[in-house]
Amino acid sequence: MKNWLMGIAAVGAMLFGTTVAEAGRDLDQIKQRGTLRCGVQGPSNPGFGVPNAQGVWEGFNVEICRSVAISIFGDPTKVEFVPVTTQSRFPALTNGEVDMLSNNTTWTLTRDTGVNRFNFPAIVFYDGQSVMVPRRLNVTSAKQLNGATVCVQPGTTTELNLSDFFRQNNITFRPVVIEALDELRRAYDQGRCDVFTNDFAALAAQRTLLTNPRDHVILPERISKEPLGPTIRQGDEELTNLVAWTVFALIDAEEFGITKANVDQVAATNTDPRVRRLLGVEPGMGAAIGAANENWARTIIKTYGNYGEIFDRWLGPSTPLALERGQNNIWTKGGLLYAPPAR
Amino acid sequence: MNAPMPTPLNVRSLSFVRGETLPQMPPPDDVRLSLSRRVARTYFGSPANAAITIGCILVLAWLLPPLLNWALFKATWTGNATACREAGGACWSFIREKFWFSVFGLYPFELRWRPGLVLALFAGMVAISVQQRFWSIKLIYAWVAALAVMWGLMGGNVLGIPVPGLDPVPTRLWGGWLVTIFLAVFGAALAYPIGIVLALGRRSQRPFVRLVCVCWIEFIRGVPLISLLFIATFIVPLFMPTGVELDRLIRAQIAFIMFAAAYMAEVFRGGLQAIPKGQYEGADSIGLNYSQKMRLIVLPQALKITIPAQVNTFIGMFKDTTLVLIIGIFDFFTTLRSSLGDANWLGFATEAYVYAAAVYFVCCYAMSQYSQRLETTLNEGQRR
Numbered sequence: 001m002k003n004w005l006m007g008i009a010a011v012g013a014m015l016f017g018t019t020v021a022e023a024g025r026d027l028d029q030i031k032q033r034g035t036l037r038c039g040v041q042g043p044s045n046p047g048f049g050v051p052n053a054q055g056v057w058e059g060f061n062v063e064i065c066r067s068v069a070i071s072i073f074g075d076p077t078k079v080e081f082v083p084v085t086t087q088s089r090f091p092a093l094t095n096g097e098v099d100m101l102s103n104n105t106t107w108t109l110t111r112d113t114g115v116n117r118f119n120f121p122a123i124v125f126y127d128g129q130s131v132m133v134p135r136r137l138n139v140t141s142a143k144q145l146n147g148a149t150v151c152v153q154p155g156t157t158t159e160l161n162l163s164d165f166f167r168q169n170n171i172t173f174r175p176v177v178i179e180a181l182d183e184l185r186r187a188y189d190q191g192r193c194d195v196f197t198n199d200f201a202a203l204a205a206q207r208t209l210l211t212n213p214r215d216h217v218i219l220p221e222r223i224s225k226e227p228l229g230p231t232i233r234q235g236d237e238e239l240t241n242l243v244a245w246t247v248f249a250l251i252d253a254e255e256f257g258i259t260k261a262n263v264d265q266v267a268a269t270n271t272d273p274r275v276r277r278l279l280g281v282e283p284g285m286g287a288a289i290g291a292a293n294e295n296w297a298r299t300i301i302k303t304y305g306n307y308g309e310i311f312d313r314w315l316g317p318s319t320p321l322a323l324e325r326g327q328n329n330i331w332t333k334g335g336l337l338y339a340p341p342a343r
Numbered sequence: 344m345n346a347p348m349p350t351p352l353n354v355r356s357l358s359f360v361r362g363e364t365l366p367q368m369p370p371p372d373d374v375r376l377s378l379s380r381r382v383a384r385t386y387f388g389s390p391a392n393a394a395i396t397i398g399c400i401l402v403l404a405w406l407l408p409p410l411l412n413w414a415l416f417k418a419t420w421t422g423n424a425t426a427c428r429e430a431g432g433a434c435w436s437f438i439r440e441k442f443w444f445s446v447f448g449l450y451p452f453e454l455r456w457r458p459g460l461v462l463a464l465f466a467g468m469v470a471i472s473v474q475q476r477f478w479s480i481k482l483i484y485a486w487v488a489a490l491a492v493m494w495g496l497m498g499g500n501v502l503g504i505p506v507p508g509l510d511p512v513p514t515r516l517w518g519g520w521l522v523t524i525f526l527a528v529f530g531a532a533l534a535y536p537i538g539i540v541l542a543l544g545r546r547s548q549r550p551f552v553r554l555v556c557v558c559w560i561e562f563i564r565g566v567p568l569i570s571l572l573f574i575a576t577f578i579v580p581l582f583m584p585t586g587v588e589l590d591r592l593i594r595a596q597i598a599f600i601m602f603a604a605a606y607m608a609e610v611f612r613g614g615l616q617a618i619p620k621g622q623y624e625g626a627d628s629i630g631l632n633y634s635q636k637m638r639l640i641v642l643p644q645a646l647k648i649t650i651p652a653q654v655n656t657f658i659g660m661f662k663d664t665t666l667v668l669i670i671g672i673f674d675f676f677t678t679l680r681s682s683l684g685d686a687n688w689l690g691f692a693t694e695a696y697v698y699a700a701a702v703y704f705v706c707c708y709a710m711s712q713y714s715q716r717l718e719t720t721l722n723e724g725q726r727r
Contacts, residue, residue, distance in 0.1 A: 042668055042671060042673070042677070042681065043668065043673070043677050043678075043680035043681035043683070043684065044680070044681040044682070044683070044684030044685070045684055046684045046685070046686045046689060047686045050681065050682075050684045050685050050686070051444065051449055051673075051678075051681055052444075052685075053440055053441060053443065053444050054444070054452035055444055055447065055448060055449040055450060055451070055452060055516075055518070056452070080513075080515070082515065082671045083668070083671040083672075083673065083681075084671060085668060085669060087669065088573070088576070088577070088669050088670070088671070091573070091576075091577040092577065092671070094577075095577050095580055095581055096580075097576075097577070097580075097591075097671075182690070182692045205686070205689060208689060209689055209690040314686075319686055320424075320686045320687055320689060321686050
């Protein structure tokens with residue numbers, strides 16, 4: 001049904017020409033409206049985007065949206081959060097209900113090039129399907145799981161990736177298929193299956209809810225690649241640049257050791273030209289990406305901190321999700337986060 | 344012209360009148376039993392009854408203690424998620440934490456007095472409307488006025504005219520109970536007259552009118568509500584001229600009304616067909632025209648006999664409102680599902696669903712009870 005509905009929306013969009021590419025069109029529209037419409041995952045996504053008890057959206061993806069708003073307007077409050085579901089996200093982006101998705105959408109070839117024609121300016125989170133097993137099984141690699149019973153959600157790419165992985169490695173498994181994640185976790189907790197599979201971040205969240213979280217390990221294999229990042233309509237190079245450089249600024253800031261606490265001091269005293277350009281002490285970069293002002297990166301870091309700080313606040317060890325940085329560490333610390341230099 | 348007074352019955356002219364009372368008889372066996380004998384007879388009267396009773400008691404004894412233990416004795420009423428997990432029972436403090444979010448949804452926190460006032464006004468209007476003595480055309484005017492006030496309070500503007508002193512709040516931030524109630528009540532209120540018109544249209548002698556009504560009803564009934572909402576949300580904007588933007592909540596509300604109207608039309612058509620032909624012919628024979636015939640003779644009967652089916656449709660519609668998540672609006676149920684994703688409160692889905700079930704049950708049961716009362720009072724003449 002998802003594809004069918006997306007198809008209708010896409011055909012409609014083509015017939016009525018709403019996706020005709022004009023440079024800067026989307027960004028102009030956002031500026032004219034005065035707010036960025038940001039699609040977040042509804043009803044919610046633990047750690048990434050959840051409305052708090054006062055109805056205010058919070059989380060990792062939410063702060064990415066707010067950072068982009070700082071780049072565009074110099075003001076993190078100029079965001080409208082529009083909850084979208086996995087079914088409605090692409091039609092909503094196509095027809096302009098939202099300007100940007102920040103809801104853990106995976107960057108794939110067909111999404112980048114197909115009828116939808118989206119752009120993925122940057123990756124903010126490297127996710128991937130993983131498997132969790134009880135520690136007592138003494139399993140160190142997913143390839144040792146021949147004949148295992150696996151708890152898996154039906155009808156998702158998760159199920160497909162799983163069978164692909166087992167087929168590639170010439171091993172077999174018996175699926176235990178349950179739709180609701182809560183039920184699935186309970187089944188695993190009660191020992192109805194040996195293995196629990198889902199995307200890494202979701203799996204880590206589920207692990208915290210097991211009777212004895214310490215008795216379970218998430219194996220190092222990622223049996224799929226799920227690079228997640230903000231998604232926008234194709235055809236607006238200015239907006240693409242702006243979103244990309246907002247993310248890059250967060251990553252570069254962590255690499256240079258610029259934090260929420262020390263950003264003003266760094267701006268005042270640091271002599272590294274790369275840092276001075278990024279923070280707008282030496283102007284030019286803000287104008288180049290079309291930001292509201294030269295202080296864009298400095299304001300973002302002062303408001304939310306660098307990439308690592310945002311990660312730690314919502315997903316890191318001090319949160320209930322307790323995700324390790326892993327692939328989501330900067331490249332100098334063994335992760336995959338590598339941002340081009342600001343110059 | 345005075346009607347002649349009926350003559351009182353002359354008792355003495357009858358041939359036989361009993362002069363003395365009959366001797367008192369004991370009450371029949373099935374009334375006036377002592378409590379213990381009544382219980383014994385009802386629950387253990389036959390071997391089959393006894394077996395069923397004992398079976399039920401065993402099932403209750405097996406189910407109730409763990410349930411009560413979970414829901415009451417080991418439950419946590421205040422405290423955070425850790426306290427809940429340690430106690431091991433139900434975590435009602437989770438519901439307590441998220442309660443106001445489930446009432447108001449994403450509505451700005453500091454402005455929540457506005458939807459609060461709207462809820463109070465709405466409750467007052469409902470309390471008045473359910474009483475038959477207030478049923479008149481004035482009530483409809485009162486509702487229109489109340490609707491304008493509610494809309495003004497919620498959104499800070501009425502039909503685009505800003506209300507002084509109130510900040511505008513876009514409809515995408517409305518949520519919780521309010522959206523659920525709004526969609527259901529206004530959906531039902533508007534679907535009712537449209538449904539009647541469609542039902543009459545479907546039985547019309549004019550082919551064109553009939554065709555239009557049949558197409559509407561069959562198209563809508565053949566399409567799931569969720570795709571109607573999808574069309575209203577994502578396809579309709581593509582057809583609208585540039586610059587014209589109809590609010591999303593209103594688009595969804597229109598989709599709801601169209602959907603409910605199609606179903607109501609079929610309910611009413613059932614009622615119309617159940618009215619005996621003699622009623623139509625009787626109306627014709629005393630010279631009533633079409634509108635008089637329908638208004639005075641046919642519809643009052645048809646609407647009355649279809650009350651159970653109408654309530655069925657309304658209850659179904661009330662529960663369907665939760666599909667508005669598709670357009671990014673957080674209705675009551677969605678706010679709870681959203682709260683389940685709070686990393687600090689992971690894993691309390693059962694409590695949330697129990698709470699949701701309780702709220703839906705109270706609303707639907709109230710509707711059902713009210714309809715039964717209405718049926719009794721309206722159907723005085725046909726009660727058996």
